[in-house]
Amino acid sequence: MIRVLLADDQEIVRTGMAMILSAEDDIQVVAQAQDGLQALEQAELHRPDVVLMDIRMPRLDGLDALRHLTRPHAAYRPQVVMVTTFDDEDYLTRAVAAGAAGFILKDSGPRLLAEAVRAAAAGDSLVSPSITVRLLRRLRTAGSAPGTAAARPGAPQLSPREREVVVLLAEGLTNAEIATALSITVGTVKTHLTNVQAKLGARNRVEIAAWAWRNGVAGQGT
Numbered sequence: 001m002i003r004v005l006l007a008d009d010q011e012i013v014r015t016g017m018a019m020i021l022s023a024e025d026d027i028q029v030v031a032q033a034q035d036g037l038q039a040l041e042q043a044e045l046h047r048p049d050v051v052l053m054d055i056r057m058p059r060l061d062g063l064d065a066l067r068h069l070t071r072p073h074a075a076y077r078p079q080v081v082m083v084t085t086f087d088d089e090d091y092l093t094r095a096v097a098a099g100a101a102g103f104i105l106k107d108s109g110p111r112l113l114a115e116a117v118r119a120a121a122a123g124d125s126l127v128s129p130s131i132t133v134r135l136l137r138r139l140r141t142a143g144s145a146p147g148t149a150a151a152r153p154g155a156p157q158l159s160p161r162e163r164e165v166v167v168l169l170a171e172g173l174t175n176a177e178i179a180t181a182l183s184i185t186v187g188t189v190k191t192h193l194t195n196v197q198a199k200l201g202a203r204n205r206v207e208i209a210a211w212a213w214r215n216g217v218a219g220q221g222t
Contacts, residue, residue: 001026001027002026002049002050002117002118002121003047003048003050004021004028004048004051005030005031005046005048005052005078006018006029006031006032006033006052007032007033007035007036007038007042007051007054007065008033008034008052009034009035009054009056010054011034014034017052017113018032020113020114021113027114027117027118031045031048034057034058035057035059036057036059036060037060037065039051039060039065040060040065043078049078049120049121050079050081050101051078051080051081053080053081053082054082054083054084056091063098066082066095066098066099067098067099070099070203079101079120079204080099080100080101081100081101081117081127082095082100082102082103083103083105083106084104084105085105093135093139096206096210097210099204099206099207101120101123101204101205102116102119102120102126102127102128102132103127103128103131104131105131108128116128123205125173125174125175125205126172129172130172132206133170133171133172136206136209136210136218137213137219139213139214140214156199156200161182161192162196165178165182165189165192165193165196166217166218167212167218168182169193169209169212170208171218193205193208196208
């Protein structure tokens, strides 16, 4: 059972998401919060697996609550999915750096909402890949040429296979899709990503993908 906390200052939004998710056999909404401070309190009390977090909330906004939940030495760190609209792109770029596990639009339908929760809990895909990849493309610096990151002094040294896995991850592919594309097993994909995560000091897949876009590893030919 995937335990979920909903954080949004609009009661109608929380109620709608709760109704959708509670209808799923494998998802349980354990708490709701109307602002960032309450979200932190409820997260500490209920220890959800996934937090669906609005960005713009009173008292403490979603970005600050996200930073607290994903701080490096936190004893408990849930997967935090930012619930947003397309006009939040500047906020979302900051959310990538703060450790968001992915993004989903507020007007996503019931199927996508449930899939987003499952993807975050499993950690085997970017939540809402089309949105996440669109945002990550903005992280690519003007001076970075695709494929040059490994040659830079002090850059993490990834093996050729690790780089292939990272490039596909950064394009939004799931572990299963990466495995198919490279003719390897899903278990091997997971092993490569675990090694990459350790080398980069990344908290989740989004941070691996962000590193790839920022350093020109991803986006070759785009």
